[in-house]
Amino acid sequence: MTAGPERPREKQADRRARTRSALLESAARGFSTYGYGNVALERVAAEAGYTRGALYHLFANKEDLALAVVQWVEETWAAEVGGPAADEADPVASLLAMGRGHAVYCRRDVARVMRALSVEFAGQDHAVGRAITGVLGRLATQVADRIAAGRKSGAIPPGPPPREVALAYLGTLEGLVSSVAGHAPHDVELVERAIRGLLGLPPSRTYSDTEVEQ
Template sequence: MVQTTVGRMNPAVTRRSTQAERRARTRDALLESAARGLSRYGYGNLVLEQVATEAGYTRGALYHLFKDKEDLTVAVIEWVLETWTQEVGQAVEQESDPVAALLTLARGHAAFCRRDIARVAVALRLEFSGQDHPVGREIERSYELLVTDCVRLIDAGRKAEKIAPGPPARTLALAFIGALEGTVIELAGQAPHDELLAARAVAGVLGLDPLAVTRH
């Protein structure tokens, strides 16, 4: 009789898979805990033992995955960017119209910022402003990705004659992000008004009629 391997698993493969899954769960829990801590206390006041405890792990587990606070914080920045891309960026990319994409970005970012992990970027940009530090460089790199995306959409909007000529696209992108961040910070926790007013704030920056912006 011919034997089949269907339905059977190699014990060694199963064990490695389970270990990898546990490691991934531990890493995600520590990153989310660290993101909350960075949002609340900043980099300078972040206590790694507290990060581990709030995640439900020991400090040893944290150091098994991250060599120090700097390494952990850089990983947090990357993790938040990946999470933002999944929850906001993908919806933006699905919009064929550049203006609709910019408004979707504003609404999506407002919704994303209801989570306490979302304040990491703003907190770290303020803390490391003007400093040459690995964490500061990483947060500026992630910020520049957002600026670049906004510049691309603004250029496309102008080419389609849906955004009026005016300041350079990068200048307008910086104003767009500033208006968006300021609005969502001030309206933290005030859903669903945060989404609508964030969209209206950036519409004004783009030279659109803010009152014409409605929730879809």
């Protein structure tokens, strides 16, 4: 008797979730391509296959949408990259897995949104900029903790403070991936080389000139 009334609500919730996901992906693509200031919400809605009214039913304004995009990217990145990397018990393996996973994640056009918004709101006291700073701060802490654990175990040699190395890790990763995004499989190979060099680790293998050129 109770199952019947619940089913329509579940279907409505599913439709709402699909609509929201489509709008967030469209917005992420728009912010990545045009920047926050140049994105028209009508275009975001249309490219997702919805009306402007549908967008405003879920998001109050552009700032609300951008904040939701930042949260969505953090969640999807954690599910696809951060979570699997955290499952690696060895700190070095975890850091390498994060780098490789990030390279794969950035093969999608929506992955550039965090960098685009970060640059646009740099130096401004804006809610979107603060949200991105929070995401990057949490990520830097995770990386620094793994670097510290690797040094404690002897797997990572001594060097600058873990927090500084973590910031360099993230900067190197983002800069490299933004330059070679989509150039599979070399994006993953180059990310691993860069991480190993930054951490002071030996290369995993020796690549010949012929292999690199292929």
